[in-house]
Amino acid sequence: MDQQERARRAGAARKAAEDLAARGVTGVAVTWVDTSGVTRVKAVPLARLEHAAAWGIGASPVFDAFLLDDSIVSGRFAGGPVGDLRLYPDLDRLAVLTALPGWAWAPADRYDQDGVPHPLDARYLARRETDRLAVDGLSVRASFEVEWAASIGGGDEFVPACTGPAYGMTRLSERSGYLRDVVEALTAAGVAVEQIHPEYAAGQYEVSVAAEDPVGAADTAVLVRETIRAVSLRHDLRATFSPKVLADGVGNGAHVHLSLWRDGVNLMAGGEGRYGLTAAGEGFAAGILTRLPALLAIGAPSVASYLRLIPSHWAGAFACWGLENREAAMRFVTGSTGERPQAANLEVKCFDAAANPYLAMAALIAAGRAGLADGGTLPQSVEVDPASLGGDRGIAPLPSSLGAALQAFETDAVLKDALGQALIDTVATVRRGEIALFDGATPEEIAARTRWKH
Known part of the structure; x- marks a missing residue:
């Protein structure tokens, strides 16, 4: 980050601070989400926003190794007492929090002291995966329920x-x-x-x-x-x-909806494939479906996640896809006739709100990109409750424990290449820490100890 960029940020912050002051704001909460899916915060008085925008807010990198109970694990790339980062508020997303009078909010990008993006910053990773997709003229539209x-x-x-x-x-x-x-x-x-x-x-x-x-x-x-x-x-x-x-x-749950676009055209509709999928749309979807067991270490990252991820609860416990099938891990949504060019999308149903949403986006796009590169195709769609199928059409369930999902995650070459070894190692360290934290706990104890953490 050079001096010209710092000056630009400072100028934008001065203007933003004037607008916020006129709306009664006195402080700005600057947030990031840690590896356990907990939203952490540092806040500055409004008068300090200009400095924060230009030079960042100091924060330890240790938060990458926090468990959901605020205990700290130590891995190769995170967890020690040494080091410092800078949180830069993204002023383009600055919002007044009317439910918290006097406060505004902005998400943080985390950099090191030399102005280089922190390799464990999930927001940076999501942006990087989005940019990689854009090289091929593609973009994703997404939302979380x-x-x-x-x-x-x-x-x-x-x-x-x-x-x-x-x-x-x-x-x-x-x-x-x-x-x-x-x-x-x-x-x-x-x-x-x-x-x-x-x-x-x-x-x-x-x-x-x-x-x-x-x-x-x-x-x-x-x-x-x-x-x-x-x-x-x-x-x-x-x-x-x-x-x-x-x-x-x-x-x-925290179901994720995604659609793939090129030049203003939704590639989830208007094609010659099943239910109107284009070849690119199907490849993107196939990449995600193929890697769902590994993706669960990102999207269902808590021991408690696997108490939710069970059959016949509309949680998406089976590694399959289907048209409007709410028991499939990946539901294909067409929308109504006449609206499909705008509305068609994939819904990933097996993710929940213990996930870091930025990391979830990065991992899903990486998986979808791999499917595009491989020319991936989807298996036969499932139009019934997959739990009812047996014999030759038996559908594999997704991992039933965090440990099983983690094993798939650590051996997935696509995610390792996209997210980097530091991120893979830190996620694995934190997930093992949570597994140890709840070792021997009953479902009732797991639910009670997780209940107010996210």
Whole structure:
């Protein structure tokens, strides 16, 4: 990062600070997401934003080796007390947090002290994978669905904030003011909300937002979750995005929607392949499907994730794809007739909100790029519950434990090449740390100890 770039950032920050001051902002929260999927923060007073934009905010690299309980593991590339990084707020994503009066938010890019991107910065990796795809004239539009469960009060026990039936209007009526405030706060922060509704599990809701570029989609996922968390607290509620809130309940997913584009054309529609897929769209999808077992170490990264990832819970526990099949790990969504050129997309259902969304985007794009390069094709689609199939059409289940997913992850040459050895080693170290952390724990204990971490 040269002096000209620092001057440009400082000038943009001065203007932004003037605008924020006029809106009553006094501080800016600058966030990044660690390897365990926890959003971490450093904040600066508004008067310090210009310096932060030009020179960054100091932060230890040790956070790459944090477990979800804030204990620290040590690997080859992360975990020690030595070193320092700089957090640079991305002012293009600066948003006022109306649910936290006086505060604004910006995602961070992490650099070393010489102005070089930190190799373990997931936001940087997502941007790098996006740029690699662009070399071939391709782009991805993406979004994360956000599911959460709301609990009454501030205690660690989960007490559902609504009692109406799943998807029932009663649940909206019970918490109409709360959901109104969620939508208003998200809209004020610049998020394009497309849908909000009660979900299946106790106290559970879901919000869907508009698709955008991969880094922007990950930014929005963080902003949505933190906005929901803040609105919940103002309503004397507590929000959890954990993959398993109650051991015997349905967990929270964070389904990822992706579509591949070239020159303004959606390559998931209008082709001669199955359900209108183009050859490029199918290759991209095949690359992801082939590597789903390894991708789970990124997208379902917690021990609790595998309490959620079970058959007949619409979690996508089987390594297959299907047209509008909500039991398949990868659901193909066409959209309505007449809207398909804009709407067709893939939904990766096996991911949850314990994932770092930036790392999830980087890994998914890397897998899709490999499928494109190989001319990948999809197997036969599955149009029934895959759990019901046996014999020759038996569909392989996805890994049923974090350890099994990690084994697939560490041996996947495509992900290793795309993400780098430092990232692969650090992810593996952190995942083994969490496996050890929950060794011998019951499902009830795992759910309770994970419940309020994400």
